[in-house]
Amino acid sequence: MAAWAESPRPSALRPGGVCQSTARLDGKVALITGANSGIGKETALDLASRGARVILACRDVEKGDGAATEIRTRVGGAKVEVRELDLADTCSIRAFAQRFLREVDHLHILVNNAGIMMCPYMKTVDGFEMHIGVNHLGHFLLTYLLIGLLKRSAPSRIVVVSSLAHNFGWIRFHDLHSQGSYNSGLAYCQSKLANVLFTRELARRLHGSNVTVNSVHPGTVRSELMRHSTAMSLLFAVFPMFLKTPKEGAQTSVYCAVAEELQSISGKHFSDCAPAFVAPQGRNEETARTLWDVSCELLGIEWD
């Protein structure tokens, strides 16, 4: 990797925020979904370097073990563990949470990072369209199952990795699972808008609990996310100078997870380690509440 790629410092072509906080996380527990590659792996590495016990929740344990080994090599004394979690299967999410609650006493930072983008039409094990199923519903259920522990561990923080793409999405309540018509780009945008709306509604419900939740746009980052889109992969291959490295892409997630000045900030959206614009459809409280109710219904849960 080129030397510049190692540095999170912004360049003129790739502007980006840098998390300036030197906060230590000794004695703290962090859980990051999709931490075996890209932004998630770099977020895990950063939190581990601050002394946190970091749990990498990955659907492919072998890939997760590879990431954990790399983090241990790069950060002496890193406390990293890998656990299996497939967000496309509610049984896997429930099994993961059950074991987590049995074996881990505290949870101070939850980073809902895993994501899938522009895949061909696919359904999760439970019959949800893959984007809304993994990016939104999977994380919704995971957060629901762990919210008690997050409250008991307060002050604690939830970071939801959304995207600028939320601007181009709308929630199609009449066809949430794109059964009538499917466009992979729009399905991704819908799921990233769902991330923003979930953050907003969860923050409202968590008011006064000392558990905060904020959403993030990481920037346009060179990662494996484009694996399903030949056009996007080609575009990114032609213009690599405009892409952030995963380390740069992790800066805003880390900022939201550790920055002292964000201790009581909740329900906001960040990009480049600064407050960011939220599209009108991401600020609509009625849509956020309806999405909450629909999500509970689909998952068969009651979350007041």
Ligand SMILES: NC(=O)c1ccc[n+]([C@@H]2O[C@H](COP(=O)([O-])OP(=O)(O)OC[C@H]3O[C@@H](n4cnc5c(N)ncnc54)[C@H](OP(=O)(O)O)[C@@H]3O)[C@@H](O)[C@H]2O)c1
């Ligand atoms: N890269 C960008 O430019 C960009 C821009 C805006 C937002 N984002 C967001 O940033 C987040 C991280 O993406 P990235 O760029 O780092 O991409 P990435 O390298 O592809 O990482 C995505 C991670 O999600 C995991 N994942 C996918 N499906 C899963 C499932 N069913 N269960 C559990 N884990 C699953 C992947 O695991 P496998 O390796 O096993 O597939 C991988 O670890 C995503 O939420 C994405 O939407 C990225």
